[in-house]
Amino acid sequence: MSDTAANDHAEPSLAEAMALAMRRLAKSVCIVTTRHEGQRIAMAATAIDSLSFDPPSLLVCINKTASIFPAFDAKSDFNINILGQSQQHLANRCNGPIKGEARFGEGAWIDDEVPWLSDAQAVVMCRHDGEFHYGTHGVFIGRVLDIRLHGEVDPLIYADGLYGTTVLRRPQ
Numbered sequence: 001m002s003d004t005a006a007n008d009h010a011e012p013s014l015a016e017a018m019a020l021a022m023r024r025l026a027k028s029v030c031i032v033t034t035r036h037e038g039q040r041i042a043m044a045a046t047a048i049d050s051l052s053f054d055p056p057s058l059l060v061c062i063n064k065t066a067s068i069f070p071a072f073d074a075k076s077d078f079n080i081n082i083l084g085q086s087q088q089h090l091a092n093r094c095n096g097p098i099k100g101e102a103r104f105g106e107g108a109w110i111d112d113e114v115p116w117l118s119d120a121q122a123v124v125m126c127r128h129d130g131e132f133h134y135g136t137h138g139v140f141i142g143r144v145l146d147i148r149l150h151g152e153v154d155p156l157i158y159a160d161g162l163y164g165t166t167v168l169r170r171p172q
């Protein structure tokens with residue numbers, strides 16, 4: 001790694017340097033939800049992006065150690081709940097010591113076959129439409145089935161291990 005190394009003492013490994021670089025890639029925070037063997041499952045996630053608008057599709061990267069992974073591996077339908085600024089507490093609940101059904105203990109969740117958050121900025125409802133595995137993660141393609149929008153554009157941002165907000169400007 002060159003230029004602004006993490007410290008002056010030891011050169012970070014390539015993986016460590018990549019982690020430092022990725023901390024600078026701000027992402028919008030989501031909660032991925034699904035249902036597997038009757039159980040609702042939720043996980044905070046940022047490794048999500050649009051794939052194509054024809055057909056409407058996105059991809060999501062899931063660590064193989066995550067409790068939601070078996071549901072994705074079983075090709076379950078899933079929802080991407082895109083959080084607003086006021087919903088950081090829901091992201092915290094879906095990442096860490098609170099597990100399983102208890103992750104739904106807070107928030108305006110609609111208990112459909114695949115749960116969704118009624119006041120999320122947007123909910124993208126998906127059918128599993130492909131996957132491949134790479135290193136520690138599975139990469140899953142979601143074919144978009146339906147969309148829910150709520151309120152104004154107001155994303156909860158995650159960068160450098162911190163939550164924040166955006167100031168939006170028109171392109172000049």
Ligand SMILES: Cc1cc2nc3c(=O)[nH]c(=O)nc-3n(C[C@H](O)[C@H](O)[C@H](O)COP(=O)(O)O)c2cc1C
Nearest residue numbers: 043044045046047061062063066067094095096158
């Ligand atoms: C802001 C944020 C974004 C995350 N994004 C992802 C992600 O895209 N993919 C992933 O596999 N884990 C991601 N994680 C980690 C999972 O949310 C966390 O490890 C989760 O608790 C999975 O473990 P568990 O469900 O088995 O407890 C993220 C965590 C945070 C706080």
